[in-house]
Amino acid sequence: MKSIQELEEIRKRTLDTINVRKDRSGTRVVVGMATCGIAAGARPVLLAVIDEVKNNNLADVVVAQTGCIGMCRLEPILEVYKPGEEKVTYVKVTASKAKRIMNEHVILGKVVEEYTIGASEQ
Amino acid sequence: MMKELSLHILDLVQNSVSAGASLIEIIIEENLIDDFFKITIKDDGWGMDKDLIEKIRNPFFTTRTTRKVGLGIPLMEAACQRCAGNLTIESEKGIGTIVTAYFKHSHIDRAPLGNMVDTFITVILGKADIDYIYKHKMNDKEFIIDTRQLKQILGLEVSISNPDILAWINEYINDGLGNLMEV
Structure with missing residues (x-):
């Protein structure tokens, strides 16, 4: 059974790593979390993104949520904003697609073309 | 249609967030003797007048501007x-x-409750300045988690959305709910 006291220990441990995280302008990953997104499966997508951030220690990646952007039929939608680059919109994302996007695009900088909105509209 | 009640909860919590709430309570009461399953979402947001309350039951009403239907409450x-x-x-x-x-x-x-851990973690990740209470009652047993208490322990330096903290919250809720379901 987990206890509240353990949280204090984790806090002390994480304090040491936190200073490294500040003042870096990193990548933003945004997941659509309105009714349409949630019904289409956005929750596991968001949590897969969080998992990848944790597993790969991506201290400079910010994960955010947004509402409906008006393309409900293409949900779950995930957007990647890299500093100095154009926004990339991924559509009909699943947890496994999100994992690949994180590894190939966010970490290695290579856009996963086949999952983008451009590819889906063709 | 949502496959899990926990997804409906996630959706309704977004309404509270949009209403400028600073404290959102999610209360689940399960009672096998009186045979009910009750979900309460309580917020301290702007609130609505009677007219608006009636309107939001209509699927063709929404406060959003990107499309013309709002399905959260009707669903x-x-x-x-x-x-x-x-x-x-x-x-x-x-x-x-x-x-x-x-x-x-x-x-x-009745759809299964589904994964409340995932719903709770998702709402926490939404906006850092909102506090959440999740209370789950099963007959006469009760589990509760309150982000205000967690933030008090964490202080200003460590964010509640820190991956290690989220991992702890995940296990804490899982353990707590596991305890509730034991007969």
Whole structure:
């Protein structure tokens, strides 16, 4: 059974790593979390993104949520904003697609073309 | 239709967030003796007047500007009505809103609660300045987690959305709910 006291220990441990995280302008990953997104499966997508951030220690990646952007039929939608680059919109994302996007695009900088909105509209 | 009640909860919490709430309570009450399953979402947001409360039950009403339908409340209401239950909304301008969804626990059409851990983690990740209470009652047993208490322990330096903290929250809720379900 987990206890509240353990949280204090984790806090002390994480304090040491936190200073490294500040003042870096990193990548933003945004997941659509309105009714349409949630019904289409956005929750596991968001949590897969969080998992990848944790597993790969991506201290400079910010994960955010947004509402409906008006393309409900293409949900779950995930957007990647890299500093100095154009926004990339991924559509009909699943947890496994999100994992690949994180590894190939966010970490290695290579856009996963086949999952983008451009590819889906063709 | 949502496959899990926890997804409806996630959706309704977004309404509270949009209403400028600073404290959002998610209360689940399961009672196998009196055979009910009750979900309450309570917030201290802007609240609504009577006119607006009636409007939001209509799927062709939404406050959003990107499209013309708002399905959160109607979807939840339909889910309740399928299970011999109902949905009530109490609200007062400047005070907040309470949405209560009532189901017959044993009804064959009642969707499973699903993953409340994922829903709770997702809402926490939403906006850092909002606090959440998740209270789950099973007959006479109760589990509770309150982000205000967690933030007090964490202080200003460590964020509640820190991956290690989220991992702890995940296990804490899993353990707590596991305890509740034990007979």
